[in-house]
Amino acid sequence: MSELTLIILRLAFLALLWVFVFAIVYALRSDLFGPHTRRAAETPPPAAPYPSAPLPPPAAAASAMPPAQATVTERLAAQRAVPNVPSPGLPRRDGGGHGRARRLVITGGPRAGLEIDLPDDQLTIGRSSDSDLVIRDDYTSTHHARLMVWNDEWVVQDLDSTNGTYVQGTRVTTPTPVPPGVPVRIGTTTFELRR
């Protein structure tokens, strides 16, 4: 075995090692850089991509909507990036943008980013699992508070909770109106209502 052959074999071995590394990286490319974009454009978007919140119409969405493959969190992030308050494209079921809020958005706390549709009459909040909005932390009471409609306006009522319900930083003892965009804090969770 001549010296030269050995050197060539040595270098070939190092090359093979790196070929192996790059073969794996090549196979992983879709994980690293995201799926091929052309394929994403060919396939139709899922039938009901995100039913719990009304999506902006395509025109408004074009800039904000992530590709179809985006995960739920990405989609939420993109929606949060869209200006929150009255988006021009949002469907208005009651005309003119007035009337009461239809969605509840959790803006702070462990479940930040969650959006739920408000029911027609009332929504209960608490630690028990029969609540409409379950908040599980050490500061929340079993039946903590409820949101209800008075005179076509949402009102929050504290149900004698231990640690209280705060509307815009002040603890409420009587049913207090909650206009859209005003932060309400329960335990470590903060939410606001949106139209």
Next chain:
Amino acid sequence: MTLGSDTRTPPLGSPAAGQRQTITQTIRVRLREPARMRNLELGLLVPAAAIAIGAVLLVQLGALGTTDSGMLTLVSLPPIFALVIHIALRIVARDADPFLVPIAVVLNGLGIAEIYRIDIAQKTLGWDGAGVRQIVWTLIAMAIAFAVLLVVRSHRVLQRYSYIAMAAGIVLLLLPMLPGIGQVTSGARLSIGFGPFSFQPGELAKIALAIFFAGYLVSNREPLSLMGRRVLGLRLPRARNLGPILVVWAAAMVVLVFQRDLGTSLLYFGLFLVMIYVATGKASWIVLGLVLFVGGALLASRVLGYVEGRFHAWLDAFDPSIYNATGGSYQLLQGMFGMANGGLIGSGLGQGRPQTVPLASSDYIVPSLGEELGLVGLFAILGLYLLFVSRGFRVGYSGADDFGKLLAVGLSFVVALQVFIVVGGVTRVIPLTGLTTPFLAAGGSSLTANWIIVALLLRISDTVRPPARGVAR
């Protein structure tokens, strides 16, 4: 999961995942769809086997000048066993991650080649040599991993045994301290011996503890993620939730003081910190834990002689008095001289002098490989570790259930941290501590533990995918 991007899968947890298919439909889908992951794995196993066998061939050509077909046959057994695992995976876990087994085969093969090379230099060949024993241990470890794959059909089962895992982990950690079976090697009480066999139970304890931490944190993370007072711009956890971290810290300190091993103690504590961080999302746990650990380690370095010695050998390695002292920096510097001798492309397998370093085939396997494969080869090895760990994190990231997520992150992080502690130690980034390099270093317990980690990651990655694919149709 975006791998193999032509199966478009909606994100897990999206509303579409609610539409479950019947079992018959799922089976039909399974039969129709080629096992893309497994084909990829087969494709990668071919170069992996070529590297593992080629390395030994080069060692023989470089050190002996001829080839030895007996050893080459032995060396080709682990890749063949990997093929058996591959075929089993086609049946029991066909959507498991395709990269873990080939990467493990390559790292394991490089380790065998280098251990065999040091055997040749020390003239301990055949069944006396560490190389042949390493091959046998590899086969045992792969067989155990195979058994784990067959027995544990879903990682969720492990959640039920999290407190048993805790007890097992503690017992395994304490075993070396028992009189009679405990052994002291270079100052540290890490292994137990029965006659000619010795085993480091701490290696298996890391898996047991990862299972326990995952199970515990899944059910108890909510109080832990609540934060209390703000101190110096950092929101600290509430005092009443400090119990678990203090218990784990105390355990790590016990290991540090009684087993006299800084590396193991750092490994377990780091594992807990990362898992609590992943479970709660609060960085203040990391800050708090690091402050606790560094404080404890500094105190230990004042009180315990061996920790102080390690710090001196690290900071003033080139001081002649420390270089010549017993337990000084001789070994560390010989390893570094070896790597310097290797340079960019190395001296070539079988052509360096890695045997100069004490413990060249176990603690100092990385400098040995660094000398013979050079910076280029060493970086390829580190790249393989990076890919291995990133696959583990990816499995955790796309995991369907919280226990699986935490367990995958914990298991892959423990590999990453171990590589960092060892490679950082021999390159003088951090003080040197005696831990094994995963897959590379000579030693059966480490190999067994790491192949079990491969099996568990394969299992978790398989349970991640099937529902997503069923919906894709």
